[in-house]
Amino acid sequence: MTDSPPLVEMKNMNVTFGGVHAVEDVSIDLRPGEILGLVGGNGAGKSTLIKTLSGAQKPDSGQIFINGNPATIDNPRDAKALGVETIYQTLALAENIDAPGNMFLGRELVTRLGTLDDSAMEDASRRVMGRLNPKFENFKTPVTSLSGGQRQSVAIARAVHFNARILIMDEPTAALGPAETEQVRELMRQLKREGIGIILISHDIHDVFDLSDRISVMLQGRLVGTVNREDVTMDEVLAMIIVGKQPGELTSTDLADLHG
């Protein structure tokens, strides 16, 4: 791609829990404006790997570079300071508070008197949302009454407003219907156009295949490989996920096994 340093470079990451090697010598990188799909079965280690980037898990060893600079990420606050934001599966929204309130949770805008500046927060929310999801209009209702896609929008708008350059999205469409899934996909394409790098963790191979530029596959804590989406078929990615073989190493027997 370009010569600019990758947004994120994780080198030789290792995480062990007792005797279990949850992540073993894994290296991945993410470039600006890129969606990197991170796939693998349950227990493959993808969530653990990504937690070392979001500050929720300390690695035993390994190095993380953000924009080419070595970074120390000990907690979620460090990650945020480096522009790394995580959109959690459960979305982490306060149900009885409205969208602007959630966007500014813990970082409220205040007037000169120190009181909450609701109109400034609403304006800022409208500006960000106007870019991401122009159809969003529910700025005054508690988020509990919003649809799954709208809630996803609120969570993402919060990250974007606070200058996230790197978004980690963990199963962003798992709980959504088809129309809402499309809404979130459009949102991700928009983020990509703005030069934000996204690491997409998903079980849904279709999601990953439609959205990702590159796909990293993990199996039993190790990285099977990283491939360009354009160079592979969905079957080849499935083979990487299930039997851990690179596209080149696949035999017709392997493929036959895949399809039962």
Add this chain to the structure above:
Amino acid sequence: MSGVADATTTTRPSWMTASGIRTLVREHPMVPLVGLLALLVALSEVIRPGIVSPNWAGVLLRGAVPLAILAACQTITMLTAGIDLSVGAVASMSGFLVATLVGDTGLVLAIVIALAVSALVGLVNGIGAGVFKVHPLIMTLGMSLVVLGLANVWQVMRVQTGSGVPTEFRQLGANLFFGFIPVNLLLFVPLALLVIFTLNRTGFGRLLYAIGDNPVASRLSGAKSWQVLAVLYLISGVLAGIAGFLFSGLTNTASVTLADSALLPSVAAAVIGGTSIFGGRGTYSGTIIGALILTVISSILSSLGYPEAVRQILFGSMIVFVAAAYTRITTD
């Protein structure tokens, strides 16, 4: 009245249907609360015709004010899914401290000492709940015993003559302007406005709702919940200390168990006022109406000659019933 029979056959107004009531309670919780209060006042008049008068109202209001302050402690802590069971002990201790110190130190210093001790107890509660993650129920219950014990030790050390309650407290807690406006409103109105303002208009207030609503979300959004809880319980302690001044003034008594009997009603007032014990939902204005409702019920019971035990049974049952009802109404 034939209208009653008609109501079932014709289309009912929306507020008479189950879902209409639900929406009403959820979106305008003050309407049914004020309605219930009005109903109880009317009931008082029916039971004892002529009893409702400016003086009657003033006396009830005067009694409701210290309760409403203690209920503020419950409201703000319940918003974070906590509770403060130490308020009874703290209020008693605070009133008792002033009564025993005032002769030696003068009123101002006695008040400062009592509030400082109240704040310290609150801070310990907050650190226990926020830093050491002791459930607030256990933390504050434990602290209430500690406070009671320390107050008893203090009681043994000081030989007390007379009630010791300063005249200023008696005037503030018990007097009525023109025979019907409680003097304690001078203290309560600014205090209540401050609580309401803090909850609605400050970042701190917003965080209280957020922590009770979704503690994980508040943590991930970078809020330091232990700091919020430490300050919150400290405020709760100070409020309880202030309520103690009014209790001792109202009753002209200083005793280490004076306000204990107000603990359960303070929880009841918050719950009846629509504050969810699960956190994230509630208003102080609702709690104030809750405190008034309980005070009117107490007055009805005593005018009917029922003993204290009946009041306790009724209040206890109301907490359970109302908490269950709100849960049904506000969750679908």
